[in-house]
Amino acid sequence: MRKSLFGQIYLYFTVVILLSILGVGVVSYMQSSRALDDQVERYISQLIRHSTSQTESYLRRYELASDSLLSEDAVKQFMEMDPEDSYRFYELTQTIQKNLFRKTFIAYPSVHSITVIGDHGKAVIDDNQNWATYTNFDPEQTLAYVNAKVPPDGKIAIFRNDDEKGRGATITIARRIRGFVSYQPKGILAMEIKTEQLAPLWDMADLGPSATFFIADESGRIIYEPSSSRLTDADMVAVASRLTGGTERSEIIPIGGEPTLFVARESAYLKWKMIVSLPVDELRRPVDSIRTTTWAVGLATLLIALLLAYRFGRTITRPIRSVMEGMRETEKGNWSRLEDHGRDDELGGLIHRYNLMVSRLSEMIDLVYDAELKQQKSELELQRSRFERQQAEFQALQLQINPHFLYNTLETINCYAIVQDSDEISEIVEAMAFMLRYSVQTHLEEITLVNELNHVRNYMVIMRHRLGNGFELDVAVPPSLLLRHMVRLTMQPLVENALQHAFRDGMEPHHYIRIDAAETADEFRVYVEDNGVGMTPEKLAALRSKLAEDAAEAEAAATAALDRPDGGGPAAARTILRRGGIGIVNVHRRIRMVYGEGYGLAIDSEEGRGTRFTMRMPRRG
Template structure:
């Protein structure tokens, strides 16, 4: 029977895990990226065609303004009822309409530089043709033929028509004609048309901006299937095939086989001109980035597989080598007085370990007593360590109680001194009494119970001193229900929060609209005290940093020398003091929004007496 070693098992499992991981990640990445790239390519083509459609409509609408100006001109309307046998009248109208055309076109030459010609023709057979500041004379038979076509193709309700034609044979296929019917001065039936020919070469500059890659092309057809802007040379299919497919699609995107290859066509129908603007690109070109991703994925996957297998072999050897060394080392112990235990019959490295382990079992009975004595000694050390830890927590709690802002005491004493020098007032007595109460209340280090009323009285004395120092009246809104005033809480937790507000919530001084509110409630076995203000609040970064310190349950670090206090030391001491009395599940939480104030919440258990917890 072939020996199945542990190393071979490790290599086999590594190979399975690596191959499955590479195949699943590679396949998922390829299919997801291919689908996203197809969607992006489709969206890109649709956006380009929509942009060209919009620019074409805007372009043609500009010419409609010029057409309306001609059709409403009084000389043009009067020309429609001209006596065709009156040469002087024809000359006079030609001169006036030419002057009007020159004035209109010259004033907006930058907009209408793509203009080919403007002509006015009536059913009487007379016409005035304006081209580049000149009036042309064409064959009357040709004019009559074009006039009949214009009258037939142009709506009678005053709307314009876009026609793929020209009055001159030489311009056929290179211009688009915009025509509108005109009535005479008597507002009778339509007597003629005004037509404007637009050069397609200039209009095509807008369409040529549509970038469709090496094998892509763009074309425009009218609502009858005729090409307004044909595909590039060598790309045109029979008109009844490509044009009819585009007309059927309307505003859809479709994929069809064209010239032996699958191509994507994006068609958009203009609501203004009834033209269909169509862009086309080979599907293979659109999916070329996806093919590149597939090739890259395969190459990277194979390289990763080879490297991973090499690392797996190295890792397997690093595991097997110590086991074999341990097995060989344990065999050396067989030279002692160890009793042999029957082996389980395993032939791999683990079996060797079991063999060596069984040899050591006979010595374990002699070691039990020593292990038991060592365990007793360890338990004794743990008890001593626990007592030491409890003493450290008590010392930390007392130290926290003694942390009073020395700057506040110094400033207060200086204020008392100034009052004593400047005036003989009862205010000094009031300040000294308030300060004496605060000092007596602050330096007590025992864990006796105190109530919400005690903490509020401590805050009241603090406010007396602060009002004398700042020479400004300020009241705190206390909304605590009377039934909660005798609830138990931790000493010296409320006044530091009020002091923090005055230091940081109102950096520019106290204004009339500033408020501080204290409230409390009991709910779901919890007693909560809320302190909130409408000051400047905290930035999201500062709030996140403070919450992180509260979560880590550590005291705030001192600020750099000379820097403004960040407000973290007092809040962290309050948080730690609550936790040292009631446990880690309670403490201080902060909510703040920059420009809208801060809300601090002290959460404690609803209990008759706080107790110290380790």
């Protein structure tokens, strides 16, 4: 069964839309879930680190307070006193309570009580309310209890105090005291801090009504828990025992069948675990909202897109079917037109073009054949015309010999012949003969650089006799370049131009005309330069513009004269080209005719400093 174009379009639209919606929904949900989980976990970790840091800083203050008490002589003497000396006991007790404990309570109002107990069984105890000794206080029992908490190395111990005031009512900071004479520990110092003083530090970790923040010591006992918590004491102890190892850990643990994220951080200083719990449902509630919104928007978008795809498919396939029916009729020889129903889009244009094709099919076949024949004939005629034109242009350029130069040269020869009988006449005539023979050659398009230099030398022989001085050319061409090819009759016109225009007031000893040559990676260049009067910027710009135009008008006139059938022919061309002489444009045109449009003559000049002509030609052997 042949597939329907409408069905394919509708199917493809459906697949593309579903893939787009599912791809965007799934990827966005996964990325959002992962990003929010990481963000919340980082936020919880940051809160725990902050609370831990604040708690450690807070308790370190009381460690410093205990340092000041341990360094007091009265405390050290109390450790080594005779327990039977009642007067000494009374004296040291008064000193310690009034002079030491009172200052500490003033400096640290959060201290609940301070206790000093010697190994001899005597104790000094006071709280922050009065300076009386506790009547129900048992020094030996307290000493044994605190000694069990303090590490053997004598470092400070911080632990929860279980007393009649309730669990966690105070935090005890205890350390050993050395004697006044002996370095060995002789007793202990214990400071109790009210737990409510630390609660503000821990309440900063408020993450919402479902979150719980609690603290456990290294043995797993609970140091602090909020007044309202969804966790039982057993849950807290179990989680604290499970989250061990490493400074910071996070784990999802089911509590009462509900997955809960726990993030714990252990304080290296306190050996406590700061633990925050947050239900996973609460954690992922924003992601669930994003997922629900994505599905709702996706389904609505899918329904709208499917409706648009249906209408779009029908709009496309209905005109195509009409064209197919019309083509079937055309195959049968029925040149029927189709109704476009006023459509102005591409499909309406397709129907219009089909109708135009049907109505003009036979006519177009004849036109195609005629056009093909005419095109082939035109191309042949165009190629022949181009060949004849180029040949005529080349011949016309070769005939551009300055008649004034020949006339003046012959006049000079005549004068020498009449006035004196000398060898100069022979020299001039010989040079003239070489120049004429070299100029009238028509079969050579390229010549070597040494041939052009020889032609210039013959020209200078004649010019020395005409000008009546011994002016010489400065030829600086490297010998390795003398056999390089160039266009014939291009160097002498540049030298002639320098003699005629560069030295208006005559040639002085410091004047020169230099010929040089050089090669680049793909070009062979010949330079003709002088240090004459140079050109003004306006004249230089006009000359460059004339070169860019390629002397189109002059060449067109010369070519037209050569093609005239009325006998004008080459004579007429010579008349036209004589107006401009061989000149700079002629040189530029000859180089371009031989080597192509990418080469030719370049001019650089500065008024008062001279002119430099550069003939650019391809590098050849």
